[in-house]
Amino acid sequence: MLLGLIGYPLSHSLSPLMHNRAFEALDIQAQYCLFSVKEEDLRDTVYGLKTIGSLGFNVTIPYKQKVISFLDEITPQAAEIGAVNLVYRKGERFIGDNSDAPGFIRALKEADQDPQGKRSLIVGSGGAARAVAVGLRDSGSEVIVTSRQKPKAKFWEQFPWLQLKKDLSMSVDLVVDCTPVGMYPDNSAQPVIDPRLFKKETVFCDLVYNPLRTSLIKVAEATGHQVVTGDGMLLYQGAISFEKWFLQKAPVNVMQEALSEYLEGGKKND
Numbered sequence: 001m002l003l004g005l006i007g008y009p010l011s012h013s014l015s016p017l018m019h020n021r022a023f024e025a026l027d028i029q030a031q032y033c034l035f036s037v038k039e040e041d042l043r044d045t046v047y048g049l050k051t052i053g054s055l056g057f058n059v060t061i062p063y064k065q066k067v068i069s070f071l072d073e074i075t076p077q078a079a080e081i082g083a084v085n086l087v088y089r090k091g092e093r094f095i096g097d098n099s100d101a102p103g104f105i106r107a108l109k110e111a112d113q114d115p116q117g118k119r120s121l122i123v124g125s126g127g128a129a130r131a132v133a134v135g136l137r138d139s140g141s142e143v144i145v146t147s148r149q150k151p152k153a154k155f156w157e158q159f160p161w162l163q164l165k166k167d168l169s170m171s172v173d174l175v176v177d178c179t180p181v182g183m184y185p186d187n188s189a190q191p192v193i194d195p196r197l198f199k200k201e202t203v204f205c206d207l208v209y210n211p212l213r214t215s216l217i218k219v220a221e222a223t224g225h226q227v228v229t230g231d232g233m234l235l236y237q238g239a240i241s242f243e244k245w246f247l248q249k250a251p252v253n254v255m256q257e258a259l260s261e262y263l264e265g266g267k268k269n270d
């Protein structure tokens with residue numbers, strides 16, 4: 001059974017490591033590969049996987065929107081987020097879905113941070129921010145967004161927006177940094193938000209997982225805030241993909257172990 005990640009270019013990804021370790025642990029005869037595919041070959045790749053009976057695949061930049069026209073259906077959540085990062089098979093049909101939103105929420109809950117009834121501040125308004133916003137809203141959290149430019153997409157009109165500035169301070173339960181600031185190799189970049197200006201009870205999440213302890217996470221920890229690192233979202237979007245493909249529980253501990261071997265050494269880029 002062939003599964004994999006479609007994107008371009010695809011030099012690094014932790015998904016093959018995580019999924020192939022899961023297949024091994026459960027004795028599933030499958031292989032998760034990287035499909036670094038040029039745009040003119042995207043259609044044939046999707047139809048080829050369908051023809052050979054693949055259970056599905058993941059999708060990354062730059063095809064999260066472009067893949068939609070080659071699928072039979074997309075879920076309402078993927079449609080609202082405007083991005084498909086997971087495709088799974090339902091009979092003869094390929095369904096496009098988004099596992100970033102539920103993956104983020106599952107990571108929060110596993111870290112004992114149920115967002116229901118909480119007030120959340122999302123920093124940034126890119127693709128990941130959109131998935132996080134939908135996940136938080138659908139989990140019963142109030143959502144406020146801050147970014148350096150007011151987002152133009154109609155999607156964002158449902159959330160209050162604030163201008164992002166270094167001295168931004170407000171009373172929120174959760175701050176989710178959805179910018180790439182602090183990501184390898186710019187590990188020492190100054191965080192765009194200052195945890196010292198927030199109450200002690202505010203929990204800080206960073207979607208960046210390489211390095212695991214970003215500059216934001218370090219400052220937040222040093223000032224006594226609870227933190228949630230970005231590897232949880234990576235892990236659970238993978239676990240949700242696995243569960244949609246194989247209709248069984250993902251071996252989360254094995255997948256987490258595979259990720260930790262890389263990330264705790266800070267070796268990988270994405």
Ligand code: NAP
Nearest residue numbers: 124125126127128129148149178179180192207230233234
């Ligand atoms: P994106 O679509 O490019 O969006 C990035 C957002 O960050 C934009 O709103 C951008 O603002 C803002 N931004 C960039 N540099 C900034 C700066 N110096 N100051 C303030 N804002 C800045 O990227 P994405 O796909 O949403 O991904 C964002 C990050 O999340 C990446 O690091 C990605 O690796 C990570 N991520 C992690 C997971 C996970 O599983 N943990 C999943 C998805 C994404 P402008 O629009 O003004 O440029």
